């Protein structure tokens with residue numbers, strides 16, 4: 001980045017979440033994991049929404065940016081922005097989730113939903129737009145008096161914010177990274193055309209738009225052509241809009257393998273390992289996910305049910321540990337999903353379990369130490385998402401595993417572009433294939449398991465989060481210079 005250009009990062013979820021007593025912990029999810037690394041390397045200001053009462057209290061006390069220390073010991077500035085409660089709920093619980101999230105993971109069951117009624121239109125006008133405006137105003141305030149600022153915008157919560165900033169500060173460089181898939185044009189047609197156009201107009205106010213994979217980049221270019229009638233250069237990844245060039249790029253997100261190893265070495269993990277090992281059977285099948293519909297949790301259990309039916313020799317010898325973190329529980333679809341998960345686990349456990357063997361152990365919680373302990377000892381890691389922007393579990397597990405564990409990976413995850421050859425690929429909808437692949441993984445000769453794990457690690461460590469960032473900053477420099 002040109003020396004001296006101030007860097008402002010803006011996302012919905014911030015790097016820290018405050019409890020009512022003022023204590024804080026790191027924000028959850030892949031976005032925070034990725035960007036905390038950025039904060040360790042550069043001087044920056046991170047603008048984000050308040051998401052808890054504790055956040056709002058901290059924001060009011062600070063009245064502006066305040067300092068946060070990263071686990072690595074460096075410091076950066078955070079500004080938390082509080083929006084009207086009703087507006088925020090419309091933004092987060094109706095428009096961003098489920099509306100955009102479902103469009104971008106092909107989750108709508110179109111013969112039933114979504115219905116676009118006044119409620120959905122209001123969620124855009126009186127929710128999404130309000131929160132985007134609140135965050136844009138905070139960014140503009142922080143940019144005041146600073147020349148040629150660079151703003152890095154993150155994810156699907158903030159598609160209309162770039163336009164708000166561009167109109168007020170044409171000199172700003174706007175870079176937007178989208179952490180979830182970009183779907184094909186028809187998936188977007190459920191939105192009223194006027195809303196759709198405002199979303200695209202917002203995104204195209206950026207200088208660069210980034211995705212995890214070439215396929216999402218391709219879909220975005222196709223959408224610009226088909227839905228917006230724009231002139232698109234596919235080879236160069238350029239959209240011509242409003243007399244400007246918008247670059248569309250793929251930057252696959254790597255993990256910080258050193259950081260993961262440090263977490264895995266914590267005493268709390270050793271404690272969790274002792275508990276796990278005391279209970280473990282001969283084989284451990286593991287999944288770790290947010291309890292999100294896109295993760296395809298139900299088909300995973302159904303396939304396990306089928307596997308136990310077809311391979312009774314594995315009964316009482318295997319446990320399927322499913323660590324699922326409840327997520328977005330104010331959205332009815334998510335709450336209902338949790339209920340369906342619990343009901344299906346009860347059915348499978350009832351069907352196959354014995355007085356001292358529970359085939360599926362369901363842990364509905366976010367516990368990094370338990371997840372790390374399970375990463376170390378799985379024989380098979382299951383990542384069968386229907387669609388997933390990247391999926392960092394697919395990268396973290398193999399870095400920590402100590403049993404030459406095999407990865408089963410959905411072909412529809414972003415991680416599959418990098419890890420597909422070393423993992424066992426599955427079509428996430430094919431339950432029959434998944435049941436068979438669980439068996440293949442469990443009976444794989446140890447030489448092949450070791451080879452595959454080594455190949456996974458080579459692919460995972462080929463690039464670091466620093467490279468990810470440098471690639472983006474190099475493009476910012478190049479475009480800003482041109």
Ligand code: F6P
Pocket residue numbers: 013028029030031032155179180327328389
């Ligand atoms: O990966 C997409 C994403 O929305 C990230 O922005 C976030 O880290 C994660 O999913 C969790 O979602 P939420 O912020 O709604 O809990």
